[in-house]
Amino acid sequence: MNAKSRGERQYASEAMARRRSDILETARQLLTEQAGQFTMRELASKSGVALATLYNIFGNQSELIGQAVVEVLRDNLTSWTASDDVSISEQVEQRLESVVSEIFRRPAYARKMAELYFLPDPQGVVADLLHNVSLEDVSQALKRLAERGMLAEDSDPDIVAREMVVIQYAVVARWSAGRVPDDQLLIRLKHVTLGHLAGSLVPDLADVCRKRMSELRAALGKLG
Incomplete structure (x- = not known):
């Protein structure tokens, strides 16, 4: 996962970067609360974004989960x-x-x-x-x-x-x-x-x- 993923490339502005951060933080909360499993629809609802937006940004659920987990390990x-x-x-x-x-x-x-x-x-x-x-x-x-x-x-x-x-x-x-x-x-x-x-x-x-x-x-x- 060294190359920038779809989720990383989409956000150029500060506002968009904040939205990405909020989505991934919500994903981490769901990973914590739901035995590591959640649907994209659940995440969209909790994040306050359209389901299509999640797929447009991250491509698929595995990629999104990857970004949520890897961000913590790599950035902190x-x-x-x-x-x-x-x-x-x-x-x-x-x-x-x-x-x-x-x-x-x-x-x-x-x-x-x-x-x-x-x-x-x-x-x-x-x-x-x-x-x-x-x-x-x-x-x-x-x-x-x-x-x-x-x-x-x-x-x-x-x-x-x-x-x-x-x-x-x-x-x-x-x-x-x-x-x-x-x-x-x-x-x-x-x-x-x-x-x-x-x-x-x-x-x-x-x-x-x-x-x-x-x-x-x-x-x-x-x-x-």
Whole structure:
């Protein structure tokens, strides 16, 4: 979904951009309230626009849902850029801090997304989008690390990225189910992510991640 979609191209003026934003926010509300499913007619009614307008703007429901979900992930989350100026562990933590900030900005939506991610639905548009957009950023960062000789020789960036994304969603799903307290979510996300990453890095960098993991474990211990 790197190329601009139909929904993104239609709005040139500020007023039109606001309308698009309002429609997508309503779509996110419906995703939250209705087990991830709604009709275009329902969305048109709640958005106060004609049904034909939705189809003219977004093309189809899958495209519209894609824009609603991807916009949150792409526009509000810090990318992991694999910069030379910041350590790998710090970059990963900055990314996760923006993830958790977004989760607590709209917790009901985040809970529903975590639920939909693991729903056994082969037609699950939302689950695929959540996975693929998250995977895109992590995979690109890991490939940059590999190019700079920072990954262990037997580490496959694509496989590591997929595993990291699933692990992170699993932690969020546990939080969504009430098994991880709010004040532990960020720390646990950092801990499991750095733990998985450490197993894929060259020894010196892995040691840095493991040291940070010890600090995070200590912080969890203080929280009880």
